[in-house]
Amino acid sequence: MSMLKEDDLSSDSELLSKLFVDILDSIIVDVASESHRIARLGLDCNLDNEEEELRLSAEARARASDPSNSGEANGKYVVDIFGQTHPPIANEIFECMNCGRAIMAGRFAPHLEKCMGKGRKARLKSTRSTTSARNRYSRGSPLSTPSPCSNSRGRLLNGSSGIAGDEYRNSTLEEP
Amino acid sequence: MSRRHSVNRPPTPDVRDDDEDDRPKEPTLLEIVNIKLIESGEKERLMELVRERLVECGWKDEMRALCRAFIKKNGRENVTVDDLVRAITPKGRASIPDSVKAELLQKIRTFLVSVAH
Numbered sequence: 001m002s003m004l005k006e007d008d009l010s011s012d013s014e015l016l017s018k019l020f021v022d023i024l025d026s027i028i029v030d031v032a033s034e035s036h037r038i039a040r041l042g043l044d045c046n047l048d049n050e051e052e053e054l055r056l057s058a059e060a061r062a063r064a065s066d067p068s069n070s071g072e073a074n075g076k077y078v079v080d081i082f083g084q085t086h087p088p089i090a091n092e093i094f095e096c097m098n099c100g101r102a103i104m105a106g107r108f109a110p111h112l113e114k115c116m117g118k119g120r121k122a123r124l125k126s127t128r129s130t131t132s133a134r135n136r137y138s139r140g141s142p143l144s145t146p147s148p149c150s151n152s153r154g155r156l157l158n159g160s161s162g163i164a165g166d167e168y169r170n171s172t173l174e175e176p
Numbered sequence: 177m178s179r180r181h182s183v184n185r186p187p188t189p190d191v192r193d194d195d196e197d198d199r200p201k202e203p204t205l206l207e208i209v210n211i212k213l214i215e216s217g218e219k220e221r222l223m224e225l226v227r228e229r230l231v232e233c234g235w236k237d238e239m240r241a242l243c244r245a246f247i248k249k250n251g252r253e254n255v256t257v258d259d260l261v262r263a264i265t266p267k268g269r270a271s272i273p274d275s276v277k278a279e280l281l282q283k284i285r286t287f288l289v290s291v292a293h
Contacts (some may be wrong), residue, residue, distance in 0.1 A: 011205065012288065015205065015206060015209060015288065016281060016284055016285060016288065018206055019206075019209070019210070019213065019284050020277075020280060020281060020284060021269075022210070023219070023222055023223055023226060023280065023284075024226075024268075024269060024272065025265070026223060027223060027226060027227055027230065028239070028261060028264060028265055028268045028269075029257070029261055030227075031236055031239045031240065031243070031264070031268075032239075032243060032257055032260035032261045032263075032264060033257050033260075034240075035239075035240050035243035035244065035247070035260060036182065036243070036247075036255060036256070036257045036260055039243070039244070039247045039252050039255065040182065040252065040253075040255075042252075044244065
């Protein structure tokens, strides 16, 4: 198309700006049309009730922060949005599967600590009664306890040598 | 009941069997390029790109807010699309970010170059 090369500069920039404006105007019409549709269909509901809504939300916020209402501290319990109250410590009682006692749910974790030997005091308490059984079965574990009477050697050498000595002493069948 | 149509369109031009004006209808350069732009799909791509950019920079939200203000002022039922277009076009054209403008001009220029050769 040679005619394009003849008066390139002026008609080109004119062309450019016309096309640019054309595209922009189409997009503006799109936005206007979309807003028009939403307005006429009533989809943008808070047009007229904007002030109404502002007032309602302010009222709701005031009601929520009102201390005399059943909010955070109504006597002892917290009231949730369904109107239910929950005591601060869960008080359902069930049977512990380890020791068989009746335990309160909110106190279950501390009870398990003592009951299953995770805590310090519990560990010492249990190893005093079952020394050899503990040593044999807890050989790789970091929690393996130093047993006071029969294996004073094993106290520092928690690894193989202490246990190996144990093997020789306790079970002659296991000689390598 | 003469009710304002919410979208005013000029009536469809009648089909003319013979050219009474004796004017040969030659397409202008603008028309040719426009047709090429549309047929190649480039115009649609450009519009999608510009729409996306204008949403990103918040321009569309500003325009929607202007429309809402206009509608609130003049009443929901009385507003036509043309009213809205007339209301937001000057502000709309002026508030296009320069980066978007430059990008669109660049792409149109590229297209014109590709068409001319």
